[in-house]
Amino acid sequence: MSTFALIADPHVTVPNPDTGWTPPPITTEPTMYTESVELLEAATQEINAQPDIDFVLVAGDLTKDSEPYNHTRARELLSRFRKPVYCISGNHDQPRPAKLRPPEFLDPDVAPVRTADIPRWYGDFGFTNLQRTAYSCDPAPDIHLVGLCSAKPDEDRGYIAPETLAWLDADLSRQRDPQRHTVVMLHHSIIDHVPAESVNPMFSWFHVENAAALKAVLRNHGVQLTFTGHLHMQDVKQEDGLHNIVTASLASYPHAYRIMTVRSGAVEIRSRQLQATRSHPDLQPFSRAHTARAFVRILSEVLTGQPFRYPRDRAEATARKLNDWWPAIVHGDQQFHYTAEQLGDEALAAYINAFNDPSPADNDLTIELK
Secondary structure, three states, rough: EEEEEEEEEEOOOOOOOOOOOOOOEEEEEEEEHHHHHHHHHHHOOOOOOOOOOOEEEEEOOOOOOOHHHHHHHHHHOOOOOOOOOOEEEOOOOOOOOOOOOOHHHHHOOOOOOHHHHHHHOOOOOOOHHHHHOOEEEEEEOOOOEEEEEOOOOOOOOOOHHHHHHHHHHHHHHHOOOOOOOOEEEOOOEOOOOOOOOOOOOOOOOEEEOOOHHHHHHHHHOOOEEEEEEEOOOOOEEOOOOEEEEOEEEOOOOOOEEEEEEEEOOOOEEEEEEEEOOOOOOOHHHHHHHHHHHHHHHHHHHHHHOEEEOHHHHHHHHHHHHHHOHHHHHHOOOOOOOHHHHHHHHHHHHHHHHHOOOEEEEOOEEEEEEE
C-alpha cells in the first residue's frame, strides 16, 4: 500500500530579486500569481501534517513564465516537503512567445528557462537523465512512476516527441511486476474533459496534440492511471479503461490538491481545498468571486465571436448571467441547467449545459485497477 499527494500548477511568482520587476495584473486570467507562494506554502503545511504520505507529485506549470528566479524559488519551496517530490514541467515552464503572452507581462531582463533545461534544474525532483525531459522511477514498492514534460515549444498545447514515445514504450516493456501499478504524470490532458476539447480551437491547447499515439503506447502496456494539470480544474475522465485525472491549480479556484492511496487493487482518491492563507482567510468565497469576474470578461469576448456573434451589450449581459458557470466547472462534479428563457438563446443553453459532469466523480472516488 502507498499513499501520495498530487498538486498541480503552483505558478510560483516572486519579484525579480535584482530589479524588483513584478508582472502587472493579468485581468483575463483568474490565476492568483501574487499569492502563489502563500498558496504553495499552505498546501505544503497541510500535506506535511499527514504522516502516511510516501511522496508528492507536481504536475507542471511550476512558475509564472519560466523566469530563472521563479524556478529558484519553486525549487526552494518544493524542498520543504518532508517526503520525496517528483515534478514535471508545463507550458509556463518554457519561453513564451508574444502570441501567448504580450511582452508587457514578461520580465525584460531575464532569459526564460527552456524545457530542455528542466532536467538540470530539477535533477533532484525525479529527472535522472539530464539530457531527457522524461524519467521513470519506483517511488514506492507498488508504484512505477513515469514523468513526461509535455509542452510543445512555442505553444500552449502538448506534444510528445517520437523519441520520447519510443523511450516510454521501452520503459514500460521492462515493467513485469503485476503488483506494481504504473502511473504516468504529464501536464496536458489526453482525454477530452470539456466538449470537443481536442478539436475545438477554443480548448485544443488543453490537449496533447498526438494524444492518440501516446494512448496507444499506454494501452499496449495496460496503464490505467494518468495524472495531469493545465486545465485548472478538478475533473476525471475515463476512456476504454484509461483514466485521466486532472487536478486544479493551487494558484486558482478551487485551490485543490489530491491524496491518493493504492491498496487492494484500487486507488482511493480524496480531494482537499485550501481554505485560508495569510492574505485571504476567506480564500474559497474570495477566489470563487475573483474567478467569476475574470470569466465574465472572457465570456463577453467569446460571445461576440463565432458562432454566436452577439452585439457587445448582449454579450456582456449574457456573460453576467453565466458568472458562476466556470467556477462550478472547475470545482468539479458540476450539475446545472440553464434554460433558453434564462439566456435568450436555445443553442447557447444547449452548449452551456453540455458541460455538465458525467460519471465518474471528480473529487472523491475509487478506481478499481485490473
